[in-house]
Amino acid sequence: MAKSSSLSTLFGNAVCEDFMAFIEDEKSLGVSREVCDALDFSSDATQVGGITAALNRIEPGHSPKVVLADITKSIDPESDITRLVRKMGHENTLIILGSSNDVGEFRKMIALGAKDYLVKPLTVEILKDAIENVDRQSQAIQAAQSxxxxxxxxxxxxxxxxxxxxxxxxxxxxxxxxxxxxxxxxxxxxxxxxxxxxxxxxxxxxxxxxxxxxxxxxxxxxxxxxxxxxxxxxxxxxxxxxxxxxxxxxxxxxxxxxxxxxxxxxxxxxxxxxxxxxxxxxxxxxxxxxxxxxxxxxxxxxxxxxxxxxxxxxxxxxxxxxxxxxxxxxxxxxxxxxxxxxxxxxxxxxxxxxxxxxxxxxxxxxxxxxxxxxxxxxxxxxxxxxxxxKPQKKGLFTLVSGGKKKKEVGHKT
Structure with missing residues (x-):
């Protein structure tokens, strides 16, 4: 993960490029601020307001690479997550913070497009590992592509x-x-x-x-x-x-x-x-x-x-x-x-x-x-x-159809 998180502005909304958290409760806000400080993210990377604030702040084509969104006060979390995923785009990562410690809830969040689901009470270790895991997955994908x-x-x-x-x-x-x-x-x-x-x-x-x-x-x-x-x-x-x-x-x-x-x-x-x-x-x-x-x-x-x-x-x-x-x-x-x-x-x-x-x-x-x-x-x-x-050599025998093919050596199927 990059150790800088500069602010960029579009349509009047400043966003931190690497990471932003939108959280409802004071304890989780404190955890996020501590993690942002440890990872050298901007002090503005942690915001109050949950997923509603995230939807108001983030515009299409101008999203932080990683967003943590609290859904505990959302009236319609499934709809909000779907809208936020569309705004962020598939190249960025959404992590959901909720209160239900249930496997079914986790699977639902993933199905909606979130990459991870964290359950309150949030700790420094859990949040830091979730953010760094995004970087590890990105490196693995990059290795596979290159x-x-x-x-x-x-x-x-x-x-x-x-x-x-x-x-x-x-x-x-x-x-x-x-x-x-x-x-x-x-x-x-x-x-x-x-x-x-x-x-x-x-x-x-x-x-x-x-x-x-x-x-x-x-x-x-x-x-x-x-x-x-x-x-x-x-x-x-x-x-x-x-x-x-x-x-x-x-x-x-x-x-x-x-x-x-x-x-x-x-x-x-x-x-x-x-x-x-x-x-x-x-x-x-x-x-x-x-x-x-x-x-x-x-x-x-x-x-x-x-x-x-x-x-x-x-x-x-x-x-x-x-x-x-x-x-x-x-x-x-x-x-x-x-x-x-x-x-x-x-x-x-x-x-x-x-x-x-x-x-x-x-x-x-x-x-x-x-x-x-x-x-x-x-x-x-x-x-x-x-x-x-292996490039085929052009010659007389490669131009004649029906030529004998060399017997394969070693490969056994």
């Missing part, structure tokens, strides 16, 4: 989720030519920077712990570039220091970074799943990576079931990794899919030789082993996530 967010989770340790995340980001940036950001959320033992042979950034932890300070300059100080199009955020924090990663800090970070990068790849350690429901819910794609084991079946099913309660907007891709002659699977593919009650989406073959070369060189698979089977599957997965379509 780029694609992909979250990778290794449901078991050592299944190669970080390797997949790193190489997907490299492919998007270097082969698909898309501005891409890679976030390694394992702040103590992450290996994305090590895999690409780049230094860890000095400001990643600070950015997470101080989301209110995030801006382009701050973010640029935390980013390490690998080439022209790939930005990497990773760190190696002391193992005896706990870093608090909140939903708010991740929302703010992704909202800021998505303004400059078309693709955002997040490598999320599974131990952070309980605290990052909002991140999973806002992702365009969640990739669950597992080995072909009984424990993998259990954990994919558990995570998928948990995600159904988050109203996840995107798709879930199920990927089996580290499968092949170099590494025997614990269960057959048929039994694995039977345990999931559906087919896996992609199978990443084991390629110890290529991965060893990449690890020693500090390079992506596409750089040193671009023609291998594992590289082909990763390219296919990358295109499915980013929406990239």
């Amino acid at each position: 780029g694609k967010l992909t979250v990778l989770v290794g449901v078991r340790g050592g299944v190669g989720a970080t390797t997949i995340a790193t190489n997907l980001a490299w492919i998007m940036a270097n082969e698909e030519k898309l501005p891409t950001a890679l976030l390694d959320m394992d702040l103590h033992f992450g290996t994305t920077t090590l895999s690409l042979d780049i230094e860890t950034g000095g400001g990643f932890r600070e950015a997470l712990e101080n989301p209110h300070r995030l801006d382009k300059l701050f973010l640029d100080s935390a980013i390490v570039k690998d080439g022209d199009r790939l930005a990497v955020l990773g760190t190696e924090e002391p193992i005896d220091e706990l870093v608090d990663i909140t939903e708010e800090s991740i929302d703010a970070l992704i909202g800021e970074i998505s303004q400059d990068y078309n693709q955002v790849i997040v490598d999320l350690p599974r131990h952070l799943l309980p605290t990052q429901g909002a991140l999973l819910a806002s992702a365009d794609t969640v990739i669950l990576v597992s080995d072909q084991s009984l424990a993998g079946i259990r954990d994919i099913n558990r995570i998928t079931q948990a995600m159904t309660t988050l109203q996840t907007k995107g798709r879930i891709l199920k990927v089996v990794s580290r499968v092949g002659s170099d590494r025997a699977a614990q269960v057959s593919k048929a039994d694995f899919e039977r345990g999931l009650n559906e087919a896996v989406d992609y199978v990443i073959p084991e390629d110890a030789k290529s991965l060893t070369i990449c690890a020693n060189a500090g390079k992506a698979i596409g750089e040193v082993a671009g023609k291998t089977a594992i590289a082909k599957v990763l390219r296919e997965l990358s295109a499915a996530v980013s929406g990239y379509e």
Whole structure:
């Protein structure tokens, strides 16, 4: 939320641009004034009079970004809310303050066009959180509009989720030519920077712990570039220091970074799943990576079931990794899919030789082993996530109808 709330005038009515509250009772007025002072809003942002005063003050096309309207003395609250929503427009946010602590009342307010419903007695904590939540939602929407967010989770340790995340980001940036950001959320033992042979950034932890300070300059100080199009955020924090990663800090970070990068790849350690429901819910794609084991079946099913309660907007891709002659699977593919009650989406073959070369060189698979089977599957997965379509080469065989199409590699439906 912007820390200024300048007054603008239209038709003789001055309004604060960021926030205004129209409230009936003295206690709620005091709470609103305290919150406005804490958020550096204008002293004129809190007004006496409830939703009737809001209707008189706000004109179409000239509304504060957020309005808190008290309906406790309204004779016809439903009609008043409908009129106020129309005046404010869909790009602004209406929060209703009422006295009925009833789920049905909440749903009615939302159906009429309000974004939130608060119940008296109003407190500083409740109002401040409601206002800041509008900002968090705006950042999430902005991220969704300006780029694609992909979250990778290794449901078991050592299944190669970080390797997949790193190489997907490299492919998007270097082969698909898309501005891409890679976030390694394992702040103590992450290996994305090590895999690409780049230094860890000095400001990643600070950015997470101080989301209110995030801006382009701050973010640029935390980013390490690998080439022209790939930005990497990773760190190696002391193992005896706990870093608090909140939903708010991740929302703010992704909202800021998505303004400059078309693709955002997040490598999320599974131990952070309980605290990052909002991140999973806002992702365009969640990739669950597992080995072909009984424990993998259990954990994919558990995570998928948990995600159904988050109203996840995107798709879930199920990927089996580290499968092949170099590494025997614990269960057959048929039994694995039977345990999931559906087919896996992609199978990443084991390629110890290529991965060893990449690890020693500090390079992506596409750089040193671009023609291998594992590289082909990763390219296919990358295109499915980013929406990239490889330009068709014009030549003799593309002009002849009925030509043979290459067999797809890796994608299993």
